[in-house]
Amino acid sequence: MAKARRPEAVDKLLDISSTGGIYMGSPEDRAEDVGGIIHYEHIQLYVPDLHQAYIFYCDGLGFTQDPGTWSKQRGGFKVLWFNLGRHQIHIVQKDVHQDTKGYITVVVPDAELVKKRLAAVKEALEGTKFRSEMRSVHGEQRLFATDPWGQDYMVLQSGQAGDFTMSMGMSELQLPVHPGTARAIAEFYKRVFHARIETPISGESVVYVGPGTKFRFTENAALGPVTNKKFTELYDGWHAAIYVSDFSGAFRAMEAADLIFTEHGFFDADISGLRDAQRFHQFRFQDIVALEDLEGDGWSVKKGEVIYQFGNEVRSLCHPKFMRALYNRHGDNFDVPEDIQTIV
Ligand SMILES: [Fe+2]
Numbered sequence: 001m002a003k004a005r006r007p008e009a010v011d012k013l014l015d016i017s018s019t020g021g022i023y024m025g026s027p028e029d030r031a032e033d034v035g036g037i038i039h040y041e042h043i044q045l046y047v048p049d050l051h052q053a054y055i056f057y058c059d060g061l062g063f064t065q066d067p068g069t070w071s072k073q074r075g076g077f078k079v080l081w082f083n084l085g086r087h088q089i090h091i092v093q094k095d096v097h098q099d100t101k102g103y104i105t106v107v108v109p110d111a112e113l114v115k116k117r118l119a120a121v122k123e124a125l126e127g128t129k130f131r132s133e134m135r136s137v138h139g140e141q142r143l144f145a146t147d148p149w150g151q152d153y154m155v156l157q158s159g160q161a162g163d164f165t166m167s168m169g170m171s172e173l174q175l176p177v178h179p180g181t182a183r184a185i186a187e188f189y190k191r192v193f194h195a196r197i198e199t200p201i202s203g204e205s206v207v208y209v210g211p212g213t214k215f216r217f218t219e220n221a222a223l224g225p226v227t228n229k230k231f232t233e234l235y236d237g238w239h240a241a242i243y244v245s246d247f248s249g250a251f252r253a254m255e256a257a258d259l260i261f262t263e264h265g266f267f268d269a270d271i272s273g274l275r276d277a278q279r280f281h282q283f284r285f286q287d288i289v290a291l292e293d294l295e296g297d298g299w300s301v302k303k304g305e306v307i308y309q310f311g312n313e314v315r316s317l318c319h320p321k322f323m324r325a326l327y328n329r330h331g332d333n334f335d336v337p338e339d340i341q342t343i344v
Contacts, residue, residue, distance in 0.1 A: 020194075021033045022034075022035040022194070022195075022196035022208075027198055027200075030196060030198075032211075033196050033208075034196065034208055034210060034211055035190070035193065035194050035195040035196035035197075035208055036193040036194030036195055036244055036245050036246050036250075037189065037193050037195045037207070037208065037209045037210065037242050037243070037244050038210055038243045038244065038245055038317060039086070039209070039210040039213075039242065039243040039322070039323070040087070040170070040173065040209035040210050040213045040215070040240065040241070040242050041086070041087060041088060041241045041242070041243065041315075041321070042081075042087065042088035042089065042090050042240070042241045043088075043089055043090070043100070043104060043170070043173065043238065043239070043240045043241075044089075044090035044091075044092060044238060044239050044240075044241075044311075044313075045089065045090070045091060045092070045097070045098045045099065045100075045151060045238050046092050046093075046094040046096055046097055046098045046237070046238070047091055047092070047093065047094070047097045047098075047147070047148070047149055048093065048094065048095060048096070048097055048149070049093070049148070050078065050080055050091065050093050052124075052125060052128060052148045053080065053082075053091045053147070053148070054080065055121050055124050055125060056121060056125060056130060056145075056147050056148055057082045057089060057091070057147075058082060059117060059120070059121050059124075060114075060117055060118045060120075060121040060132075060145065061084070061106060061108075061114060061117070061118070061145060061153060061155070062084070062108055062113075062114055062117060062168075062329070063082035063083060063084045063089065064082065064083045064084070064326075064327055064328050064329045065080060065081070065082055065083075066080075066081035066082065066083050066088065066326065066327070067327050068324065068325070068326070068327060069081060074090070075092065075266075075267075078092065078093035079091065079092050079093070083326040083327060083328055084106055084108075084168050084169055084170055084328065085107070085166055085167065085168040085169025085170070085326070085328060086169055086323070086326060087169045087170035087326075088326065089104075089170075096236075097149035097150070098151075098236045098237055098238040099147075099149065099150045099151035099152075099236070099238070100151065100173065100175060100238060100310070101175070101176055101234045101235075102152070102173070102174040102175040102176050102216075102218070103144065103152035103153060103154045103174050104151070104152070104153050104154070104170055104172070104173055104174070105153070105154045105155075105156060105170065105171045105172035105173075105174065106153055106154070106155055106156070106168075106169070106170050106171070107156050107157075107158050107160075107166050107167070107168055107169050107170075107171050108155060108156070108157065108158065108168055109158050109167050109168055110157070111143055111155050111156065111157035111160075114143070114145075114155050115132065115143055115155075118132035118145050119132065125148050128148035128149070129146055129147070129148055129149055129150045130145075130146060130147065130148045131145070131146045132144070132145045132146075135154075137154065138201075142154050142155070142156070143155040154172075154174075156171065164211050164212020164213075165212075166212060168328060169213070170213070171212060171213050171214070172213065172214045172215070172216050173209075173214075173215050173216070173240055174216040174218060175215070175216070175217055175218070175308075175310065176218055176219075176220040176223065176234065177217045177218065177219055177220065177223070177231070177307075177308055178219065178220075178223045178224070178225065178226035178230065178231060178307065178308075179203070179219045179220070179221055179223070179224075179225070179226075179296060179297070180219065180225075180226065180294065180295075180296035180297070180299075181217075181219065181226050181294070181307045181308060182199070182203060182204055182205040182217040182218065182219045183199055183205045184290055184291065184292075184294055184307055185205065185207075185217045185288050185307060185308050186198075186199070186205035186206065186207050186217060187291055188288050188289065188291060189207040189215070190207070191253075191291060192250050192253050192254065193242075193244050193246065193250050194245075194246060195207050195208060195209070196208040203218070203219040204216065204217065204218045204219065205217050209242050210243075215240075217308075225296065225297070225298060225299035226294075226296075226299060226301060226307050227299045227300075227301065229306075231306075231307070231308050231309055232309060234309075235286070235309045235310050235311075237311065238310070238311055239284070239286075239310070239311025239312065239313050240310070240311065240312060240313065241312075241313040241314075241315060242312060242313070242314055242315065243315045243316070243317055243319065243322055244314055244315070244316070244317075245317060247277070247278075247314075247315075247316035247317070247318075248274055248278075250314060251274050251277050251283055251314075252274065254283070254285055255273070255274070257289065257304075259285045259287055259289070260277075260283055260284070260285060261284045261285050261286045261287070261311075262284070264284060264311075266284075267280070268280040268282055268283070268284070271283055278316070281315055281316045281318055281319035281320070282313060282314060282315040282316065282319060283314055284311065284312060284313050284314065285312050285314065286309050286310060286311050286312065287306045287309055288306065288307055288308040288309065289303075289304050289305060289306055289307065290302070290303055290304065290305050290307050291303065294307070
């Protein structure tokens, strides 16, 4: 039977739906909510040596070199893509190296095994910045690995990543930010992309960039006040790729504030309006600005001033790479054999 609902009930529906779950309720209520950023797919880093990168990412951390693309699709013969779950690290050979200055969290099926694998590549990466060690994060001992040029990775056992269970993948991108700016940076993502955001502890805000995946902005007192613009020294040109549901809304908002970034030299640089962005199915930005006047201990910034910078490659859900199946090694192939047989 088609039962009519009372007008008051429909008023409540209108009221609740106008705000949306990602904006209201306790963190527990919102545990399964994903806002307008649907997926965080890859991070791109420049490194000077593809072979050392292969040893660290594939032999060490357990990434799988992407077999589903050929070099022209990746951007040339000096570009390698490494898969982990639904996520990727894009490695480009250049004379310089890049790193995020924070850490990238990877989830693996067996963290003890990764520890063994990292120990097994130590000799091959002798003389580089590679290291593997336990560090304390919010009182918990965590396994960290540093790539040969200084990029840090935190390795979590599947099931340790909190509110979402993934067997393998890149669950978080953690970045150091100036004191008093973490929430304002998260608010920027909320406003432009309708992202779900949270501030789990004072001085740290997270932006949800897919189911259980987050950008985590951690305030670091050592950076000093944001007015010193130390964030410009932290950023060396790397980028992270996200997929968003409201592509035109985000583009128009960014365009209106002159935030679309085109001086990057990639294939999608020729963007002068929404139609161009749709043609590429993506656009880029790197400046995150204050949406209101901010002030802290002895500092203040005006609405519109840049408070953080890093590369964001923003893709629509119509991008041909969205949710492309990524091949990953599993099971025995992920193990370190006790007696390695070298077959040549
Ligand atoms: Fe990219």
